[in-house]
Amino acid sequence: MLPAPPHASPAPTPSTDPAAPTPYGGAPAPGGRGRRRSRPGGLFDPKSLLTSFPEALRKLHPRALATKPVLFVVACGAVLTTLSAVLTPSVFAWVISGWLWLTVVFANLAEAVAEGRGRAQAETLRRTRTDTVARRLRNNWRVGIDLRGAETETLPAADLQPFDFVVVEAGEVIPADGDVVDGVAAVDESAVTGESAPVIRESGGDRSGVTGGTRVLSDRLVVRVTSRPGQSFLDRMIALVEGATRQRTPNEIALHILLAALTIVFILVVVTVQPMASYAGAVQSTTVLVALLVTLIPTTIGALLSAIGIAGMDRLVQRNVLAMSGRAVEAAGDINTLMLDKTGTITLGNREAVAFVPLPGLDELQLADAAQLSSLADETPEGRSVVVLAKNKYGLRQPAEGELEHADYVEFSALTRMSGVDLRWADRSGVAIRKGAAAQVIDWVALHGGEVPAEARLFTDAIAASGGTPLLVAVHDRYGPRVLGVIHLKDVVKDGIHERFAELRRMGIRTVMITGDNPLTARAIAQEAGVDDYLAEATPEDKLALITQEQEGGKLVAMTGDGTNDAPALAQADVGVAMNTGTSAAKEAGNMVDLDSDPTKLIEVVEIGKQLLITRGALTTFSITNDVAKYFAIIPAMFAGVYPGLSALNIMGLHSPTSAITSAIIFNALIIIALIPLALRGVRYTPSSAHDLLRRNLTRYGLGGLIAPFVGIKLIDVLISGIPGLG
Numbered sequence: 068m069l070p071a072p073p074h075a076s077p078a079p080t081p082s083t084d085p086a087a088p089t090p091y092g093g094a095p096a097p098g099g100r101g102r103r104r105s106r107p108g109g110l111f112d113p114k115s116l117l118t119s120f121p122e123a124l125r126k127l128h129p130r131a132l133a134t135k136p137v138l139f140v141v142a143c144g145a146v147l148t149t150l151s152a153v154l155t156p157s158v159f160a161w162v163i164s165g166w167l168w169l170t171v172v173f174a175n176l177a178e179a180v181a182e183g184r185g186r187a188q189a190e191t192l193r194r195t196r197t198d199t200v201a202r203r204l205r206n207n208w209r210v211g212i213d214l215r216g217a218e219t220e221t222l223p224a225a226d227l228q229p230f231d232f233v234v235v236e237a238g239e240v241i242p243a244d245g246d247v248v249d250g251v252a253a254v255d256e257s258a259v260t261g262e263s264a265p266v267i268r269e270s271g272g273d274r275s276g277v278t279g280g281t282r283v284l285s286d287r288l289v290v291r292v293t294s295r296p297g298q299s300f301l302d303r304m305i306a307l308v309e310g311a312t313r314q315r316t317p318n319e320i321a322l323h324i325l326l327a328a329l330t331i332v333f334i335l336v337v338v339t340v341q342p343m344a345s346y347a348g349a350v351q352s353t354t355v356l357v358a359l360l361v362t363l364i365p366t367t368i369g370a371l372l373s374a375i376g377i378a379g380m381d382r383l384v385q386r387n388v389l390a391m392s393g394r395a396v397e398a399a400g401d402i403n404t405l406m407l408d409k410t411g412t413i414t415l416g417n418r419e420a421v422a423f424v425p426l427p428g429l430d431e432l433q434l435a436d437a438a439q440l441s442s443l444a445d446e447t448p449e450g451r452s453v454v455v456l457a458k459n460k461y462g463l464r465q466p467a468e469g470e471l472e473h474a475d476y477v478e479f480s481a482l483t484r485m486s487g488v489d490l491r492w493a494d495r496s497g498v499a500i501r502k503g504a505a506a507q508v509i510d511w512v513a514l515h516g517g518e519v520p521a522e523a524r525l526f527t528d529a530i531a532a533s534g535g536t537p538l539l540v541a542v543h544d545r546y547g548p549r550v551l552g553v554i555h556l557k558d559v560v561k562d563g564i565h566e567r568f569a570e571l572r573r574m575g576i577r578t579v580m581i582t583g584d585n586p587l588t589a590r591a592i593a594q595e596a597g598v599d600d601y602l603a604e605a606t607p608e609d610k611l612a613l614i615t616q617e618q619e620g621g622k623l624v625a626m627t628g629d630g631t632n633d634a635p636a637l638a639q640a641d642v643g644v645a646m647n648t649g650t651s652a653a654k655e656a657g658n659m660v661d662l663d664s665d666p667t668k669l670i671e672v673v674e675i676g677k678q679l680l681i682t683r684g685a686l687t688t689f690s691i692t693n694d695v696a697k698y699f700a701i702i703p704a705m706f707a708g709v710y711p712g713l714s715a716l717n718i719m720g721l722h723s724p725t726s727a728i729t730s731a732i733i734f735n736a737l738i739i740i741a742l743i744p745l746a747l748r749g750v751r752y753t754p755s756s757a758h759d760l761l762r763r764n765l766t767r768y769g770l771g772g773l774i775a776p777f778v779g780i781k782l783i784d785v786l787i788s789g790i791p792g793l794g
């Protein structure tokens with residue numbers, strides 16, 4: 068159940084039309100966090116091999132091939148053998164040419180299948196991005212003074228620019244990404260998140276970010292547009308799932324360079340084979356030489372490399388995490404430390420005032436009145452909840468419009484940790500009220516020459532020790548500066564966090580909570596959530612500094628946060644996961660967005676990162692050892708006529724030189740298709756030490772790669788040896 072927003076009327080139940088499409092094809096799941104998106108056929112659907120075939124053919128374009136050195140060489144070889152088949156036709160030359168082209172097509176197919184999954188998702192998302200009409204406020208400069216009565220004009224959503232202000236009412240679609248600057252509303256974000264339970268979006272706090280394409284269910288919001296046309300969250304999400312924006316990671320580039328180097332070495336080897344062969348009196352045809360080259364170079368990993376990367380991103384999308392950079396996904400596999408912010412990340416983030424506690428001998432009503440006055444212009448959820456409590460429990464009316472204008476408001480900032488008001492009306496002229504973190508308010512009173520009784524600290528400490536956040540309220544009037552009492556703010560730790568942090572610990576990841584809140588509250592929440600360490604009273608700079616400090620110690624750091632005060636830290640972290648509930652600043656700064664706003668999602672992100680690294684390593688090992696075996700098929704076949712002794716190498720007992728070479732080439736092509744499911748699904752990851760993982764994979768995929776071709780080539784040889792011209 069969602070907490071009722073302070074000023075909102077009860078949220079209507081969201082539309083749960085079972086036929087409504089979600090971005091990922093499945094029917095919308097019932098509400099609830101952390102559910103999985105599953106599709107029939109799991110992560111790999113054999114049918115997609117057929118449906119992606121046309122795209123695989125399109126990828127034969129030289130420009131597309133040129134970015135993959137290994138495949139480019141295979142394609143050049145295919146051109147050569149095709150030419151030679153045309154000039155001196157033979158069954159052997161044509162069969163080899165055909166299978167060389169198939170090798171390239173199969174490699175393209177791996178990539179096309181990986182991308183195809185995203186294309187289907189992108190299609191659904193495109194349908195979400197409706198041609199909405201926006202209602203823009205005229206006279207933008209007046210915003211903040213008179214949002215309610217402002218005139219509006221209608222225009223296509225596509226024409227909206229950053230810093231336009233738009234009004235969105237119940238039932239309407241939010242026309243662009245932005246931050247709520249006025250109002251509280253229930254929003255149905257299922258179009259983007261697949262999550263049908265409505266979420267609360269409100270101005271002032273860390274839950275102000277809204278996404279274009281989502282629908283307002285209740286009330287009315289004024290939104291300041293933050294996205295440029297064509298660069299909205301939905302646009303980026305579409306580009307992401309389509310793989311259009313995917314850039315190679317440094318690791319991938321390094322591997323490509325290694326593969327290119329191996330390819331060059333083997334080209335040199337094959338080029339020098341010819342003079343040796345002619346010296347021995349066994350001149351080899353172009354077809355045989357090309358076949359030798361193709362079996363030697365690492366075609367398997369060359370073909371699957373980009374599919375592995377795309378599939379990794381895709382697996383994250385399945386978990387409702389949008390990764391803007393592949394590099395971050397890889398870094399996630401090696402994370403040492405996870406930093407989390409408290410409010411809105413570890414806790415639900417709707418910190419609400421639940422009680423006003425006056426100091427001994429002071430009047431509760433006077434405290435409520437001061438608390439309310441100090442919060443009239445405080446647009447944070449905390450500030451609004453103070454006004455609501457004053458009204459509901461103490462029946463305090465809000466001052467009339469005219470009175471409100473005779474005041475200077477002091478806005479809350481994460482640096483000052485205070486907010487308040489300086490009154491200038493009638494008998495109240497000269498009265499200053501502040502509320503905020505205990506240390507800051509005590510300083511403020513002291514600065515004006517006042518004294519703070521010891522009870523103030525006792526009261527705030529008691530609230531903090533229970534995990535609540537105390538705000539001291541102080542006034543400075545003709546009786547001097549003094550503390551009136553405490554506001555008790557309450558927040559709730561998200562469900563099931565404790566067990567999940569224990570899991571992170573087992574994975575060897577240290578969790579650190581960094582919060583702007585006081586040390587006692589921080590300790591209570593840290594204990595309840597089960598983090599390893601915490602830093603309290605952290606300013607945005609402190610959060611950033613702590614990450615830099617860890618990184619300087621050689622650690623890879625992930626940061627999870629939702630607030631504008633988290634943005635610098637999110638940008639600095641190797642993996643910055645922004646909560647989807649957070650501000651647009653946080654979402655812009657991070658390199659991942661978690662649509663479920665679940666801080667423990669990092670567990671899955673880490674697993675997917677590790678799985679990506681392991682899969683790539685395993686298939687590279689397989690690819691390289693696999694080529695060794697083909698040696699034994701081709702070399703004896705090439706020289707059997709001149710060096711009878713070499714037939715000792717023909718341990719597979721292959722039928723003839725032509726059938727041996729053909730079998731090796733056919734196997735080389737088929738193994739790509741056979742490994743596409745593994746590349747897309749990923750090698751299974753079980754938590755264990757890096758050393759164990761390496762050893763296990765080297766034996767499994769190294770040995771497998773060595774043995775598989777012997778069996779496969781022998782089988783193919785048996786099958787084709789009866790074909791005239793090959794046998």
Ligand SMILES: Nc1ncnc2c1ncn2[C@@H]1O[C@H](COP(=O)(O)OP(=O)(O)OP(=O)(O)O)[C@@H](O)[C@H]1O
Nearest residue numbers: 408409410447479481484485486503504582583584
């Ligand atoms: N509206 C407000 N008016 C006055 N003081 C506030 C207000 N909101 C928060 N504070 C005080 O300022 C402190 C810092 O708030 P800030 O938003 O920077 O961090 P936080 O939300 O408590 O923690 P986190 O960084 O984990 O989200 C709070 O702990 C509280 O004591």
Ligand SMILES: [K+]
Nearest residue numbers: 361362364366
């Ligand atoms: K090969």
Ligand SMILES: [Mg+2]
Nearest residue numbers: 408410411630
């Ligand atoms: Mg926060």
